[in-house]
Amino acid sequence: MTIRHHISDDLLISYAAGSLAEGWSIAVATHLALCPACRRRLTVAEAVGGELLDTMEDEASVDQSWASVRSRLQQPETAAARQSSVGHSGGLPEPLRSYVGGDFDTLKWRPLGRGAYQIPIKTGDRETMVRLLRIPAGKPVPEHSHGGRELTLVLAGSFHDGTGLFARGDLEDADASLTHQPVATPEADCICLAVTDAPLQFRSWIMRAIQPLLGI
Amino acid sequence: MNRPTGVDDGSDMRELLCAVGARRDIEAYEQLFRHFAPRVKAYMARTGGNGQQAEELMQETMIAVWNKAERYDPAKGAASTWIFTIARNLRIDAFRRERRPEFDPEDPAFVPDDVAPADAELDMRETSEQLHHAIAALPAEQASLLKLSFFEDQSHSAIAQRLNLPLGTVKSRMRLAFDKLRAALARSGDVS
Structure with a gap:
């Protein structure tokens, strides 16, 4: 698998x-x-975060904090055995699989009309x-x-x-300036x-294509 | 920007963290604590916490460092990088009340690096010093954008608004800065 469309620097840094x-x-x-x-x-981006953390200035004394943390330290438990993962190669990867609660063969699609389907995913943001x-x-989808x-x-x-062509793993990052015709x-x-x-x-290209069909 | 002498390449911190992981070495942990606790607390205060919250999140971070030290792999990065990721995740949890989606290397659908591990895995062992100098050498406007990105819990569009700059300018400065840091690490022979 060759991925051609990658994460932009600004997304990766964020x-x-x-x-x-x-x-x-x-x-x-x-x-x-x-x-x-x-x-x-x-x-590399996380190393930049570590380096910036390391160069933060703070002169405050930590004696009190140290005493407090020292008293809270315990022998850590040995790491619990990991649950065996139920996915498979070529399937839906984590973290997405957990968000949708299943793999390709168990997804509960909701029809959107004209043969298209969706599954909404809840987040905390x-x-x-x-x-x-x-x-x-x-x-095809209208331009x-x-x-x-x-x-x-x-x-x-x-x-x-x-x-270009977008296949498994490719990430399209489109902003307001992009006009395209995905098929x-x-x-x-x-x-x-x-x-x-x-x-x-209804800014999603797919949703915009479907919107008139649903009359919403 | 004062760095205590003797930790310039981060190797001391790396050894201390390994000692905690391998032997539960409390003296090594105390040295780590005295170095990182004030920094983590400053990070928490800057990214949105008040004094009390920053103190609590710092203590939580440092206790997690003690508990998870076994899992630290010195070949994958500096101690500061590892501790930064722990602090960052606790911060997201506390302030944003969101989950942080992360990939899982044990997942069967995960695509491992097909290059031989020795070549593929960034040997980040020698990179702290290069990165430190490369960040110091960045033009001021790029360095301050990087810091805003890492220390203010704000999107790049919010940062652009605040600085009264077009979003495209913020993104391109960020990319320029990141390119320079990558190039500096590549020159050190560690990053292809």
């Missing part, structure tokens, strides 16, 4: 810093599970809307531009847009994770 909202972070972390090259870049989408093989940011991570199948490739349905700015419910 994720490493811990300032990226949960919804965007699901797409970033799931791409990282599939992309060793971006994991190496994350290592209020700035994103996260959903798993299934687009029928070979279906449009975005109102906000949209991250689309392909998990199965693929789609083409004006800028699911004909071999198979395209399953992807779509994260968009929350209040802009």
